[in-house]
Amino acid sequence: MLKFKNVDAYYGYIHALKDVSIEVPKGKIVTLLGANGAGKTSILKVISGLLEIKEGSYEFDGKDLKNYKPEDIVSMGIVQSPEGRQIFPDLTVHENLMVGAYTRKDKLNINKSLIKGYEYFPILREREKQIAGTLSGGEQQMLAIARALMAKPKLLLLDEPSLGLAPLIVKDIFNIIQEINKSGTTILLVEQNAHQALSIADYAYILETGKVVHSGHAIELRNDEKVKKAYLGSS
Amino acid sequence: MNIFFQNVIAGLETGSLYALAALGLVLIFRTTDVINFAQGEMAMFCSFIGFKLFTSLGLPYPVAFIVTIIFAVLFGFIIEKYVIRSVNKASVVSKMIVTLGLIMVISGLATALFGIDSHYLRKAITLDNLNIGGVVIQPNAIFIILVTIVIMSVLFYMIRKTLFGIAIRATAQNETTAKLMGIPVNRITSSSWIIATVLGAIAGLLIAPTTNVSTTMMGEIHLKSFIAAVVGGFGSFLGPVVGGFLIGILDNLVGYYITLKWKTVIVYGLLIVVLIFKPTGLFGKIHRKKV
Numbered sequence: 001m002l003k004f005k006n007v008d009a010y011y012g013y014i015h016a017l018k019d020v021s022i023e024v025p026k027g028k029i030v031t032l033l034g035a036n037g038a039g040k041t042s043i044l045k046v047i048s049g050l051l052e053i054k055e056g057s058y059e060f061d062g063k064d065l066k067n068y069k070p071e072d073i074v075s076m077g078i079v080q081s082p083e084g085r086q087i088f089p090d091l092t093v094h095e096n097l098m099v100g101a102y103t104r105k106d107k108l109n110i111n112k113s114l115i116k117g118y119e120y121f122p123i124l125r126e127r128e129k130q131i132a133g134t135l136s137g138g139e140q141q142m143l144a145i146a147r148a149l150m151a152k153p154k155l156l157l158l159d160e161p162s163l164g165l166a167p168l169i170v171k172d173i174f175n176i177i178q179e180i181n182k183s184g185t186t187i188l189l190v191e192q193n194a195h196q197a198l199s200i201a202d203y204a205y206i207l208e209t210g211k212v213v214h215s216g217h218a219i220e221l222r223n224d225e226k227v228k229k230a231y232l233g234s235s
Numbered sequence: 236m237n238i239f240f241q242n243v244i245a246g247l248e249t250g251s252l253y254a255l256a257a258l259g260l261v262l263i264f265r266t267t268d269v270i271n272f273a274q275g276e277m278a279m280f281c282s283f284i285g286f287k288l289f290t291s292l293g294l295p296y297p298v299a300f301i302v303t304i305i306f307a308v309l310f311g312f313i314i315e316k317y318v319i320r321s322v323n324k325a326s327v328v329s330k331m332i333v334t335l336g337l338i339m340v341i342s343g344l345a346t347a348l349f350g351i352d353s354h355y356l357r358k359a360i361t362l363d364n365l366n367i368g369g370v371v372i373q374p375n376a377i378f379i380i381l382v383t384i385v386i387m388s389v390l391f392y393m394i395r396k397t398l399f400g401i402a403i404r405a406t407a408q409n410e411t412t413a414k415l416m417g418i419p420v421n422r423i424t425s426s427s428w429i430i431a432t433v434l435g436a437i438a439g440l441l442i443a444p445t446t447n448v449s450t451t452m453m454g455e456i457h458l459k460s461f462i463a464a465v466v467g468g469f470g471s472f473l474g475p476v477v478g479g480f481l482i483g484i485l486d487n488l489v490g491y492y493i494t495l496k497w498k499t500v501i502v503y504g505l506l507i508v509v510l511i512f513k514p515t516g517l518f519g520k521i522h523r524k525k526v
Contacts, residue, residue, distance in 0.1 A: 048415055074417030086412040088405045090520075098398060099405045103417035151417060 001026040001186055002047070002078075002155060007056035009046055016042040018210040019056070024155065024188050029181050031189040031197040031218070033231060034207035040190040041083055042210070044157050047188075048080045049073045060155070075103045077154035083190075084163065085144040089133030093124055096132050096143055100150030110150070117146035120176050138169035145173070145180075155186045162193045174200055194231040198222045206231065237369040242487040248376040249445075250483020251383035255438040256460035257467070257475035258390065259431030264469055265407040266427040269319070269330045273337035275457025277314065278435030279450060280341050281307045283349045285440050286356050286448045296357065300440060304433055311432030315425050345450050353449030359441060379441050386437070387476055390430070394472055403427065459486075462502070466509050468519020477517065 002024040009017040017039050024030045032040045045051035046058065049070040058065050060078060068076075079100075088096050097117060101110045118125040121142040127135060132143060141161055148156055158177065162170040170193070178200050181187050191197035198204060198218045206214040206227065214227065221227045256274060263271045271277075285303035288294045294302065314337070322333055358375040359382075365372045394400035406413040406423045414420050438460075439453060446452040459482055460475075467478025482502055490498040509517060 050411065050414065069419075070414040071417045071419045074415070079417075080415050082412055082415055086409055086415075088408045088412070090408055091401065091404060095401050095404075098401055099413070099416050099418065102398065102402055147416070 002058070002060050002188065004043070004046075004058045005056050007046065007053050007058055009042060009051055009053045011042075011051075016051075016210055017046070017053070020207075020210070020212055021056075022205050022212065022215075024186060025203075026186055027181075027184070028202040029177070029187045029189060029200055031191055031201040031204045032207060033191060033194045033197060033204055035192070037209070038207040039210040040207055041159055043207075044080055044082075044159055044188070044190060047073070047078060047157060071103060074151055077152070078157065079148045079151040079153035079155075080157040081144045081148040081159065081161065083159035085137075085140045087132045087135075087140050087143050087147070089131070091132055092129055093132050093135070093143060094128045096147050097124075097150050100147035103151060109152075113150050113152060117149055120149070120179065121146050138165050138173070141165060141169075141173060142176075145176070149180065149185075153185060155188065156180065157188050157190075159190045160192060161189070162191060162196055170196060194227075237371075238491065239488075240370045241372075242491050243484055244370075244372055244376055244380075246484030246487035247380050247480060248373075248483070249442075249486065250463075250480035251379050252438040252442050252456055252479075253459045253463045253483055254476040254479025255383055255386065255434045256456055257463040257479050258387070258472065259434040260460060260464050261469055261472060261475045262403075262427045262434075263431050264464075265472075266403060267319075267330075267424050268327045269334065271428075271431065272331065272334045273314075273341060274431065274435050274460070275453035276338045276341040276345075277307075277310060277432055278439035278457075279448075279453045280345050281310060281432070281436035282356070282439035282443050282448050282452065283345055285436070286354055286443070287349070289356065290354070296359070300359070303436055303440060307433045307436035308429050310436075311429040312425060314432070315428035319428070320421070320424075342450050349450075351450060353447040353452070356440070356443040356448050358444040375444070382437070382441070386434070391472065399426075459502075462506050465516055466506055468513075468516025470515060470519040474516050474518030 004020050004022045007017055007020045020039070020043065022043070032043060034040055042051060046053055047065070049068055049072070053066065060076060065073065088099065091099070097114060101113065104110055123139055124142060124146055127139065132140065135143060145158065145161065161173055161177065165173070174196055177187060177189070189197055189201060198221055201218040204215065204218050204221050205212050256278065259274055260271060263269060281303055284306050285299050288299040288302050289296060318333065318337065319330060322330055360375040360378045362374040365374060394403060402413070402418045403423055405416070406418060406420055410420055438456060442456055443452065460479065463478035463482050464475040466481065467474025467476065485505060486498055486502055489501050493501065
């Protein structure tokens with residue numbers, strides 16, 4: 001569904017992505033793992049049209065994505081829930097969700113998506129009229145995911161949904177990510193919490209300083225001694 | 236007491252125009268972080284267009300008014316697209332300096348095209364004054380206040396309730412994420428420039444009978460609209476409107492009851508006092524925008 005072929009990208013002089021090739025098959029959960037600054041978020045920025053690539057190519061459903069604007073990418077069905085949630089703090093929960101539906105052409109079905117989003121995260125319905133900046137961290141993360149779902153994505157990009165959240169809430173959110181995937185949405189998940197990510201992913205790429213250094217099925221990586229040592233702690 | 240009411244109505248009249256101009260400033264600031272210092276000159280240029288349509292082309296006043304607004308739409312669109320967006324990569328401060336430069340370009344252009352003379356333009360409503368229980372009211376003042384209230388209501392409805400308005404506020408709060416959600420940020424920016432230019436043009440046409448149409452006509456309104464925006468709070472859409480009315484009324488009351496000489500100084504003093512006690516303005520919240 002999504003394919004990167006030998007992609008190179010820079011922030012000014014900083015070489016952020018070096019010869020990156022990854023693939024996200026339809027219907028799967030693929031995760032990108034690695035430390036801070038490994039290039040995970042850069043990959044998402046490239047996909048969403050916020051960072052230009054220098055070399056290589058990347059495509060979605062066979063269509064070359066280079067030179068598309070962020071809003072066109074969303075219209076094609078690729079939506080991101082960005083790192084640090086980035087909800088709109090002065091808008092209400094409901095307004096935040098409506099922003100997510102901005103590109104929808106089928107205005108009549110927006111309400112269906114809203115109901116669906118509230119089914120995944122019932123707490124958001126209770127907080128519908130509340131100013132989003134007053135939500136707790138976990139609720140803001142739920143809002144960020146629900147907002148992305150409002151665009152009815154084919155491919156959902158999740159950047160560090162576990163960041164700064166209590167373990168119990170992380171577990172809830174990962175369960176729902178799995179549910180969203182089962183209902184037909186392909187997911188590309190960026191995580192520092194490798195343990196959690198490998199437990200729900202089908203396939204994983206491990207990045208280091210802008211390069212893919214390891215990849216494989218999630219089950220294999222979970223049992224791989226080297227990976228265990230470097231990314232999963234000593235467990 | 237009658238004099239008092241007359242002063243309040245006159246204050247609401249000029250205050251309306253400050254409010255319109257201030258709302259234009261705030262709209263552009265909220266969506267782009269840029270303060271358009273050329274707002275006054277752009278309004279002046281539009282007023283000249285209206286004046287020429289009315290006198291040289293002999294169009295009926297309402298038609299000239301509407302055509303001027305259409306011109307303002309194009310004018311705002313062109314300035315944003317070809318001047319402001321072309322320096323997109325520059326810092327916010329540099330962009331503001333660009334708008335300072337626009338002051339010179341536009342006023343130079345106006346002088347070249349329309350000359351330096353000042354011209355009388357008629358009032359929108361030319362009916363006889365009303366006398367309500369001893370309070371003398373100009374129908375034109377009522378018209379200006381009503382027009383402002385209608386425009387404000389439409390704008391506020393749009394900003395509060397429509398998806399487009401939600402998108403404007405989302406862009407104001409976090410531009411990058413607005414892009415990620417598929418909001419065409421360029422189009423939002425363009426729209427806010429267009430709306431602001433139209434607001435300025437309306438203020439210019441309505442103040443013209445008082446100041447005459449000339450290259451310096453917007454000087455006072457422009458400055459007062461800045462004060463209105465700061466007093467009310469640059470971070471809110473309602474604040475500048477309240478600030479505009481407040482300054483208009485105070486201007487008139489101070490001018491009549493205390494001293495005409497010192498009225499501007501006293502109104503500026505108010506700005507300082509408000510900022511001492513409420514640094515973000517009366518309605519302002521701390522403006523935090525992530526880019």
